[in-house]
Amino acid sequence: MRTATIQRNTAETAIAVTVNLDGTGTYDIATGVGFFDHMLEQLARHSLIDITLKCDGDLHIDQHHTVEDSALALGQAVAQALGDKRGIRRYADALSPMDETLTRVAVDISGRPWLVWKSAFSQPRLGEMDTELFQHWFHSFAQTAGLTLHVETLYGDNNHHIAESAFKGLARALREAVEIDPRKADAIPSTKGVL
Structure with a gap:
């Protein structure tokens, strides 16, 4: 089984995340940001990657550290579970x-x-989540997961749909x-023999 667990503790957040790349899409997610939890649940369900993610963040300040650090920890877990990437598509x-x-999403x-x-x-918030944090989440996740990631919404008007189509596409x-x-x-x- 390709699994990994990451613990990330800082002065701003305490995060525990576990992934199973060969799962069925089950999830247990609690970050304290409802709309963000909804997006991570979509990610698990439609990727078939089992994700358990608990984050206790400094939400009394804002959501930035919770969203960013959750992305960093989740990306680390995915990278660790992939190992040397032998045999992947x-x-x-x-x-x-x-x-x-x-929305079109491409990944390498x-x-x-x-x-x-x-x-x-077109609006600054979805539920209690700042919409500017979506790009930051994708960036942080790509960084630690080691992904080249392209996300492009070809068209759309509803902000909830735009966010959700990006997470489901990923x-x-x-x-x-x-x-x-x-x-x-x-x-x-890879022709290099290593990724």
């Missing part, structure tokens, strides 16, 4: 429709972190990219 993309919204588990973000929101792309390719199950998917 590596590349994947997904078109994620949600009513009037369509490259070990070269990069985020291209082409999504925007989930569907990750589901494929982390899968073991039966045609190359013992090979590192």
Whole structure:
């Protein structure tokens, strides 16, 4: 089983996260930010990656540290569970429709972190979550997971749908990219021989 557990404790947050890349999409998530929990639950369910994530953050200040540090810890757990990345498909993309919204997500588990973000929101908050934190979450997650990640909302009006289609698109792309390719199950998917 490709699993990992990360504990991240700072003066701003205390986080425990466990992932199982070969799971069924079960989740147990509690960050104290309701809309954020909803997005992480979508990520687990549609990627089939089991995720347990508990965060006790300094929400009396704002949500920034909770969202950022949760992304960093989750990305670390995914990277650790991937190990040397032997046998993975590596590349994947997904078109994620949600009513009037369509988002395209492409991922390369490259070990070269990069985020291209082409999504925007017309309101500053969704529930109690600051919408500016979505881009920051994707950036932080890509950094520690070692992903080249492109997220582009092709069109859409509803802010909830824009956020959710991005997380579901990432989930569907990750589901494929982390899968073991039966045609190359013992090979590192790179001409370099290492990722």
